[in-house]
Amino acid sequence: MIKFLLRFIESRxxxxxGESCExxxxxxxxxDTVEIHLPDNRVICGRRGAxxxxxxxxxDEEINAPIVGAIVNHxxxxxxxxxxxxxxxxxxxxxxxxxxx
Numbered sequence: 161m162i163k164f165l166l167r168f169i170e171s172r173x174x175x176x177x178g179e180s181c182e183x184x185x186x187x188x189x190x191x192d193t194v195e196i197h198l199p200d201n202r203v204i205c206g207r208r209g210a211x212x213x214x215x216x217x218x219x220d221e222e223i224n225a226p227i228v229g230a231i232v233n234h235x236x237x238x239x240x241x242x243x244x245x246x247x248x249x250x251x252x253x254x255x256x257x258x259x260x261x
Contacts, residue, residue, distance in 0.1 A: 196249040206243070213239030216251050225253035 194208045196215050204215045212230045216239070219227070229252040230237055236258055243249075252259045 225255035
């Protein structure tokens with residue numbers, strides 16, 4: 161246990177000093193879920209491949225104007241756009257300039 165702690169402390173020192181750290185490839189499979197990260201730092205988790213509109217339904221009661229689209233990873237999309245990977249998402253409402261087009 162002590163050897164493990166000493167190695168851990170040494171690895172932390174290396175990371176803090178700017179030296180490279182070692183990465184390990186571990187066996188595994190992709191998650192069945194993905195996360196969308198909102199501008200206010202909240203996270204919504206849902207099924208991989210679900211439309212972005214399904215994720216944004218969690219915000220319906222908070223937003224006064226209808227949600228008509230979403231900016232997903234800096235690109236404007238319809239609510240039917242599938243979320244296949246974790247993404248940064250900003251809802252677009254009728255009150256937003258992009259939502260009035």
